[in-house]
Amino acid sequence: MSATSARRNSAVRVAVIGGGVIGLSCALELKRRGAEVVVYERGMEIGAGVTSRSAGMLGAAFEWSLEADELAMAALARQAGEMWPDFAARVERLGGGGVELSAEGALVVARTPAELDWLGGMAAACQARDLPVRRLAAAELKREEPALTGKVLGGLELPGDRQVDPQKLLLRLGAALGKSGVGIRMGRAIERVQIASGFQMQDGDKFERVVLATGAGSKPRFVSWQGDVLETGLPDIVPVKGQMLALAPVAGAPKHVVHARDVYIAPKARWVLVGATTERGKADTGVDPDQIARLKAAAVALAGRLADAPEVTAWAGVRPGTPDDKPLIGETAIPGVFAAMGHYRNGILLAPVTADVIADQVLDGKVSGLAKPFSPGRFDKPAKAPHSRSSKH
Numbered sequence: 001m002s003a004t005s006a007r008r009n010s011a012v013r014v015a016v017i018g019g020g021v022i023g024l025s026c027a028l029e030l031k032r033r034g035a036e037v038v039v040y041e042r043g044m045e046i047g048a049g050v051t052s053r054s055a056g057m058l059g060a061a062f063e064w065s066l067e068a069d070e071l072a073m074a075a076l077a078r079q080a081g082e083m084w085p086d087f088a089a090r091v092e093r094l095g096g097g098g099v100e101l102s103a104e105g106a107l108v109v110a111r112t113p114a115e116l117d118w119l120g121g122m123a124a125a126c127q128a129r130d131l132p133v134r135r136l137a138a139a140e141l142k143r144e145e146p147a148l149t150g151k152v153l154g155g156l157e158l159p160g161d162r163q164v165d166p167q168k169l170l171l172r173l174g175a176a177l178g179k180s181g182v183g184i185r186m187g188r189a190i191e192r193v194q195i196a197s198g199f200q201m202q203d204g205d206k207f208e209r210v211v212l213a214t215g216a217g218s219k220p221r222f223v224s225w226q227g228d229v230l231e232t233g234l235p236d237i238v239p240v241k242g243q244m245l246a247l248a249p250v251a252g253a254p255k256h257v258v259h260a261r262d263v264y265i266a267p268k269a270r271w272v273l274v275g276a277t278t279e280r281g282k283a284d285t286g287v288d289p290d291q292i293a294r295l296k297a298a299a300v301a302l303a304g305r306l307a308d309a310p311e312v313t314a315w316a317g318v319r320p321g322t323p324d325d326k327p328l329i330g331e332t333a334i335p336g337v338f339a340a341m342g343h344y345r346n347g348i349l350l351a352p353v354t355a356d357v358i359a360d361q362v363l364d365g366k367v368s369g370l371a372k373p374f375s376p377g378r379f380d381k382p383a384k385a386p387h388s389r390s391s392k393h
């Protein structure tokens with residue numbers, strides 16, 4: 001960013017609604033580029049949404065195929081993966097502590113010929129995109145990760161697919177925002193925004209831009225000074241419930257993130273996470289003991305020593321999905337209102353790149369080629385709003 005654009009944007013006031021990883025990351029980047037930023041969060045503390053319930057894996061290479069409709073997502077994921085080391089360093093420096101960015105990458109395990117084909121497709125997709133990948137024979141895989149005790153036919157190493165502790169990340173992001181001078185207003189559910197030469201929140205404070213980062217929560221209504229409700233054109237967020245299990249760390253547990261077709265294991269310093277279910281359309285956070293038992297059995301089948309690991313806790317979170325499973329990043333049908341939501345199963349990974357794209361658009365009206373496919377305009381309903389879509393404000 002040039003000094004000129006920092007000066008030009010210094011007076012811009014931006015309200016970020018939603019204090020999950022996406023809202024907090026956007027707020028940090030907007031502030032870094034000179035905006036005055038306030039985050040509104042309906043929870044009484046940071047971590048009320050799904051971010052704190054996630055596994056924190058940064059799957060920049062994992063599972064992005066060569067299918068045409070995944071190319072844009074794969075490019076975004078790749079960019080995010082490249083940004084993570086610097087992003088983590090900045091959050092740690094400003095936030096006063098670590099986020100546990102792992103040094104090692106992820107392993108993917110195949111136990112059947114069909115799974116070997118799956119791995120072959122993933123390896124080809126990584127190679128086509130110049131992402132680091134290493135094919136491993138069964139013996140190499142077990143040498144790399146001695147905790148794998150079950151039968152394996154082969155595997156992949158994805159050295160760039162690291163992980164963080166999502167709860168520590170939220171904590172550090174909150175501290176980083178405080179240190180940077182971003183206002184964080186907790187216990188403020190924003191249900192209505194009044195449009196009258198800017199955007200007025202329920203507490204009366206006024207902003208020139210709004211970023212919606214409400215995850216699977218509720219989006220506010222935008223009401224004109226005449227009392228008309230203006231449509232953002234955003235589709236409904238599709239809730240996708242995920243249940244997960246935390247096991248106590250035991251000797252002989254995996255050191256890497258390990259993916260198999262039916263389960264993943266993500267070892268953190270304080271516990272070993274085993275996930276996750278994918279229950280589309282479900283928005284509750286109840287935990288089903290049968291699903292948790294299934295996850296544990298699948299993890300034990302991969303890494304037998306986990307059978308001895310006491311269960312610490314289990315939880316469920318609601319991923320913010322979209323009708324096409326791609327995030328909504330960019331200006332809505334209401335000029336000055338931007339979406340940063342719908343990150344489904346990759347919100348932790350995509351946080352730094354989302355923040356970058358949002359800051360480009362909110363402060364400079366710049367929509368990069370990388371960002372275009374994620375424009376909320378792809379779902380535009382006929383707008384009731386008297387405004388037309390524009391990136392100028």
Ligand SMILES: Cc1cc2nc3c(=O)[nH]c(=O)nc-3n(C[C@H](O)[C@H](O)[C@H](O)COP(=O)(O)OP(=O)(O)OC[C@H]3O[C@@H](n4cnc5c(N)ncnc54)[C@H](O)[C@@H]3O)c2cc1C
Binds near residue numbers: 317343
């Ligand atoms: C089991 C599980 C495992 C996962 N594992 C991974 C993983 O390994 N890697 C990965 O990248 N992703 C993972 N995810 C997905 C990831 O958690 C999400 O994509 C990401 O956390 C979404 O972040 P967010 O900020 O959009 O949403 P949230 O974290 O939900 O934040 C939204 C915030 O907005 C607030 N809010 C909502 N409405 C309002 C309102 N009207 N006014 C004020 N505040 C409001 C909420 O309280 C909440 O704090 C996982 C998800 C689950 C469920």
